[in-house]
Amino acid sequence: MSAVPELELIEGFYNQADCRQLLERLLDEQDWPNNRYQVGERWFELPRQQTWHADPGIRYSYSNNLLVARPWTPLLSELRAAIECRLNAKFNAVLVNLYRDGNDYVGWHSDNEREMGDEPLIASLSLGAPRTFAYRHKRSGEQGSTRLNAGTLLTMRPSFQHDWRHSVPPAPEVADPRINLTFRYVLPPPN
Ligand SMILES: O=C(O)CCC(=O)C(=O)O
Ligand SMILES: [Fe+2]
Numbered sequence: 001m002s003a004v005p006e007l008e009l010i011e012g013f014y015n016q017a018d019c020r021q022l023l024e025r026l027l028d029e030q031d032w033p034n035n036r037y038q039v040g041e042r043w044f045e046l047p048r049q050q051t052w053h054a055d056p057g058i059r060y061s062y063s064n065n066l067l068v069a070r071p072w073t074p075l076l077s078e079l080r081a082a083i084e085c086r087l088n089a090k091f092n093a094v095l096v097n098l099y100r101d102g103n104d105y106v107g108w109h110s111d112n113e114r115e116m117g118d119e120p121l122i123a124s125l126s127l128g129a130p131r132t133f134a135y136r137h138k139r140s141g142e143q144g145s146t147r148l149n150a151g152t153l154l155t156m157r158p159s160f161q162h163d164w165r166h167s168v169p170p171a172p173e174v175a176d177p178r179i180n181l182t183f184r185y186v187l188p189p190p191n
Contacts, residue, residue: 003144004135006160013086013125013153023127023150025075026179030096033068047170048104054093058186060115069093076181083123083183087155091123091183099131102174105167108136112161115186119158126152128178135166148180 014022035046052067053076054060060067072080072094080091097106111122126148133154134145148154148168160166168180 003146004160004164006157006164007135007146008155008157009146010086010153010155011149012151013083014127014151016150019127019150022075022079023177023179026096026127027098027177029073029075030098032098048106049098049100051096052093053096054186057188058092059189060093060186061113067095079125079181080183083125083153086153087121087123089121089123089185091185093184093186095182095184097180097182099129099168099178099180101177102129102131102171105170108165108167110138110161110165111156111182111184116161116184117187120156120161121158121185122156122161123183124148124154124156125181125183126150126154126178127180129174129176131168131171131174131178133166134169135160135164137164139163 030051032049032051035049037044037046052060052069053072054069058069060069076094076096080094084090099105111120127150130147130149132145133148134143136143
């Protein structure tokens with residue numbers, strides 16, 4: 001259940017034992033890059049770490065120079081297959097975010113890049129420390145939030161990106177890491 005119809009929550013998509021193992025494997029296997037990036041003359045530091053994996057030929061300009069597409073690892077492919085099967089959907093890319101502790105966050109945004117087309121369906125799997133997922137309507141300002149526990153699969157329907165922004169705000173009391181994977185379908189480049 002969730003407060004807005006554009007979001008669908010499936011709690012316990014993975015059980016707690018599986019979640020612990022998946023988190024450990026991802027922390028260990030993912031090769032987290034340096035999270036500093038440059039825009040013009042200025043350097044910024046991303047307030048989390050992330051890797052981007054996509055099928056061959058898929059290009060995506062999220063955060064411009066930060067995202068170099070990597071191949072799917074066996075573990076990421078396994079997660080993709082399980083989620084595709086449950087949701088009866090297809091994904092060709094995943095953004096893996098590591099929130100090292102409660103100081104890491106993602107600011108207000110919507111995932112509406114042109115490369116995802118007009119109807120972006122995004123599936124988001126959470127592992128590790130529970131964090132708050134907040135959303136705010138672009139026009140009315142209506143706000144809401146939901147807690148994303150380990151093992152929760154959140155589906156964001158296309159209209160969610162049209163009408164709402166979302167964020168995972170800092171939570172300084174959280175000491176443990178969280179990994180979130182957002183599976184996406186990016187349109188192949190035209191040619
Ligand atoms: O960590 C989350 O739950 C959300 C991540 C997110 O919004 C994104 O990757 O675009
Ligand atoms: Fe997002």
